[in-house]
Amino acid sequence: MRRARSLVALMTVALVACGGGQTHGSAFDPGWFNDDGAAVTAFQRSFKGPVLLGADVAVGVSGNSTLVGIALSGRKPWSFEHALDGRPSVTGAVVVGLGAGELFALDARTGTLLWKRNAGGRLRGAGDDGTTTVVSILPTTGLGSVVLAIDHEGQVVRQIEDAANIGIPAVADGYAFLPWQGQYVTIYDLHAGEEKARALFRSATSRAFANGGTLFFGENGVTRFDASIGLASTNKASSVKLPDRDLPGAPRWMRPGTDTPPLAAAAFDQVRLYARPTPSGAPGVSGGRYAATYFRVTIGLDAASGSLAWAHAHDAEILGGAAYDGGFALCDGKGAVTFLDARSGRVTGHVDLGKPLTACVVQADAFTHSATGPTPSLTEQIADVARLPDADLVPMQQVLLQELAKIDSPLATTTLIDLASSDRTAPALIEAARTALSARRTGADEMLAALSRRYDYLAGVLRPPPVGPLADALAAMKDRRAAPVLAAHLGDPATPSDDVRRAAAALIELGGKSEIEPIRSFFARYRGLGEPEVDGAVQAAVVSCAAALIKIGARELVAGAATDPFTNVALRPRLAAILAGKPDPSPWKKSPGDKTASSMP
Amino acid sequence: MTGERAMRSIPAALASLALLIASTSPATADAKGKGTIKPRASAAPVLDVKLSQLVVAKLASNEATDVLEGLTAAAAGGQIAAPLAPAIEGLLTRGTTLPLAKAAIEALGAIGAPSSSAVLRSYVRHRVPELRRAAARALGSTRGPEALAAFRDGLRSPDGQVRGFSATGLGNLWAADALPDLFLALDHNVTEAASSIGLLCTVETCEKFLARLGTLPLDVMTSGIDPIFFRPRPFPDDKLVDVIGRLRELGSLEAGKYLADVLGRWPAGGSKRVKQALESAVASLPVGAK
CATH class of the missing domain: 2.130.10.10 (YVTN repeat-like/Quinoprotein amine dehydrogenase)
Incomplete structure (x- = not known):
């Protein structure tokens, strides 16, 4: 059936002097x-x-x-x-x-x-x-x-x-x-x-x-x-x-062509994918790379697997762009158009529109642009982006941290540690960095170096290292070198209680005779305290210290404490269970009262 | 009488009073010097051995009230109770409840035995604020190398009160070699460092402190300038007159009030030249007119 046309209704497009x-x-x-x-x-x-x-x-x-x-x-x-x-x-x-x-x-x-x-x-x-x-x-x-x-x-x-x-x-x-x-x-x-x-x-x-x-x-x-x-x-x-990869903001290659794009760039302009389809040969995208933007961050991805190839942070939010043969031209809110190499993400050049923009459209068809010079490693690129103190970027930074966690390099480890330790890192990113560190099984030397740092008000070190995640990782790696530094952190009030809990747990695996004094000292100072004087994480640390002391050969200390009326009443049965070789009857569960940050005022 | 019966027979208040027997009068000591106050050549008071044993027994009790009585008694004895310090230190070393730990720390502070500094130092890093602050306070009276080290660490503490106690403590311990750290602390808003710097600085290093006049609040500065004015071995007149001149140049009401206060406290036997400078400055500043 032929469809009737509504010529009259659609004549809102007024044309003058039509030639056709x-x-x-x-x-x-x-x-x-x-x-x-x-x-x-x-x-x-x-x-x-x-x-x-x-x-x-x-x-x-x-x-x-x-x-x-x-x-x-x-x-x-x-x-x-x-x-x-x-x-x-x-x-x-x-x-x-x-x-x-x-x-x-x-x-x-x-x-x-x-x-x-x-x-x-x-x-x-x-x-x-x-x-x-x-x-x-x-x-x-x-x-x-x-x-x-x-x-x-x-x-x-x-x-x-x-x-x-x-x-x-x-x-x-x-x-x-x-x-x-x-x-x-x-x-x-x-x-x-x-x-x-x-x-x-x-x-x-x-x-x-x-x-x-x-x-x-x-x-x-x-x-x-x-x-x-x-x-x-x-x-x-x-x-x-393009690969169906989960990226923050769910970027799309192209918006529906039936949309009428608003004058000013919107989120879907700032969060989108760029790729250049191959004009001949096997179907694919030019150079096997596509790019994803997320406000002022661009990442390069492998067009076959979706794996991360590079990352780049711009000076301003990206409003539009285009893929060309060998790269991407990305236009930002400051009016700069930056050319990124598709393989490496290296900046190969700029042009400047000369004024701040609210939207930008780029067409790159015959364009190519290449330049030689050093290219930062993927780890360095991720580190640069991940360190940006911009709350809007956190979802993308979390994606990049997951990628960073897969890289076995000293720089990857130190970047994760820095992010987990910095005052400037967004809380969600700190958690992501801590999770990645906890699961890490390489980089012990960098972890030990980080553990040697302490809170120091005068030196401006206002956040201790991520002791808990590092303790998890080093214990899993069975690295005995961590024992003395972890034991030292037990006694540092700037170490968050959950980190103390994890350090104490690691000392069950790693602690030896040389750690007996700091473990004993911690055990003694906290065995008499209960909630709310200390939180559940510290009490769990006391139990772990007891287990470590038994393992090291100081069983009598724990036995005495288990029956001492000045030992906190909630801890006594837990110590008795540990002494009997049984599991802790009240294993730690995170509760709202537990402090994951420093207990300092 | 067994120790247990003795403990029961001595109420806390009595024990405290007994410890306070700080007589300087000659005593009738037995041949072994036990059972009563033993006079020394200096006539310094000493603790009755029997009472000491009773308090030690209380400290070793499994009853919190007994331990607390013992600690109260020991604290009331002050320096006389020094023989009890090891027992109290042992209590803290073994670990106990929060109220007993706090009382033990305060007792050690009251006794002021240098041997207590080691255990107190570990409590300056306790996670419970009231314990670490009590320990920092107590270290000020126990003194000794451990206290000095604890205070130097304490300047870097995340706890502002511990930093303050530590800064004050370093001054009281005459820890002149801690001056660089104290200056650093002052620049990091540990205002208590000012008075310690004033106590410890030399003519040269005091100049470094005085250079902060006009940038730090005047009340912070005067807390350090005061000990400069009133040194047991006074600074040269020229230096003090220079300090007065700098305060005078501030031209503020607060500076005038402070100088008037210093003038009011200026020792009769003190430098006349400094006094004249004070009088002149006070007269020229707003408060002086009053």
Whole structure:
């Protein structure tokens, strides 16, 4: 059944001096019969292109009416003033904007106005092939779509109005590629005003775009317009998806093309994925790398496994960017566009738009940028990012800490220790660092060095080392060298009680005759105390010290304490159980009253 | 009479009073010098041995009230109760309840035996604030090398009160070699360090302290300047006049009040030149007009 069109209802896009015709074809007929890709395959075979490379530019938005642009190769930035109702679109050789009832196009390289005409609604996106720009607009009614094909002289070649939600189009050689209803791409002959072919996709498809001289369609993943495009309906086309990796903020490669991006960058602009699909050969992404941004942090990931390759911290929050062959161009709120090497994450260069931005769109098609020089190790990169004192970054820093924990290097160990010991580290990150340290089975030398540090008010050491996690790790490694330093920490009131508990537990495994005095001293000073004088963790430490003393050969001390009326009444049966070789009848459980921080005022 | 019966027969108050028998009058000691106060050449009071034994027995009791009585008695005896210190130290070394530990620490502070410093030092690092603070206070009277080391550690403590006690303690122990740490502590807002610096500094190092005039609060500075003014062996007049001049230059009401107070306390036999400088300064400052 042919679908009726609502031309009148959608005429909120007012066009003046149209040069093209109104279309009444069956281009968006949902009753279309699936031809198993026959027509689109035939069209692809006959399609010669060319698909031109787009301009390599960054275009920033400053305020509500200023556009600034710069070539990624680094010329003087251009500026253009026009009211803006939404995010401009950069495609091919043009920048398309919509605001105050005017649709306009600029030369992306120079900022020169190419054309403008009256229009309403909100801009979804555009495609451009160097001669014609195809623009998808959400009408002011908020329903359906208007697609305008306008040549660079400003003449409307074609106007399409339809109830379907048409995403971001591409255009090449007089054909518009129109994604709609999230599953179709209609190939539309702009001159004839009719659908030439249609591809059916089994994954969300709301964007068409040109990259590297090839057309692509997609949203969550990307399908290349090549000889296998007819197999898209059976998921056998040349498609690529990024690994389904759990990252903070759940970044996406591309937003739905039917959305109308707000003028100012939002969270989904700051937290997103960047990858460049390969224009030929096996489907994949360029260089086998993709990038994930999280506000001012970017991480590089392996496109096959999702494993972390590098990490980089920017000076400001990233608002937009693009992947190019060999790297990523990322534009931040200060107006800087930074080029990162895809393999190493090394900064290979910058260009500057010259003013703070509220949004930024980058297109990098033929662009490449390389530089030589030393590259920090992954451990150093993670350490740099993890140490940033920015609460907003904690979720990403936690991810990076998990990665750091997998690295067996002295720097990884010391970074975890530093993070767990620093006043500037966010609490959630401290916990993550402590957990990672506790599970660590390498880096004993660095751990011992850390344990030799103490709280020292005059020296400005205001947080003791993470004694508990280090005790766990060193006990698991059975490193006897830890015994004296752990025993010394028993007597340090700056050591949090939970760390004391864990140090005492480690001393059961590691303690020897030479530790008998500090263990005895702790046992003596705390065996008479109960809650709330000390918390459950300290009492558990007393029990562990008793076990250590028995093991070391000071059983009589514990036996005397177990029957001494001045031993805390709750501890006596626990000591008796330990003496009898039985487990502690009241093993420690964390309770709200327990102190995991220093007991100091 | 057995020790147990004796303990029961001596109420705490009586024991305390008994320990306070600090007579300097000649006593009728028996041949072995037991059972009564034994006069010494210096006529210093000593503890009655029997009473001492009774208190020691109380300290060894399994009853908290007995132990507390013993500790109270020992504390009341002050320095005379020095023979009891080892028993109290043993109590702390073995470990006990919080109230008894606190009473034991206070008793050792009252007795002031240098031997107690070692056990008290370990309690300065106790996790319970009232115990570590009591131990830091007590160390001030036990003195000795262990106390000195404990105070130097205590300056670095996370507990502000322990830092303060330690700074004061170092001054009272005349620990001149701790001056660098005291200056560091002063710069880290351990204000108690000022008075100790004033006690310990030389003409040269006092200058380093006085250089902080105008940057540290005046009450902190005067707590260190006071001991500079009133040294048993006074500083040269020139130095003191210089200090007066610096305070005068502050021109504040507080400085005037302080100098007036110093003038009021200036010893009759003290330097006339310094006194004149004080009078002149006081007259020139707001408070002097009053």
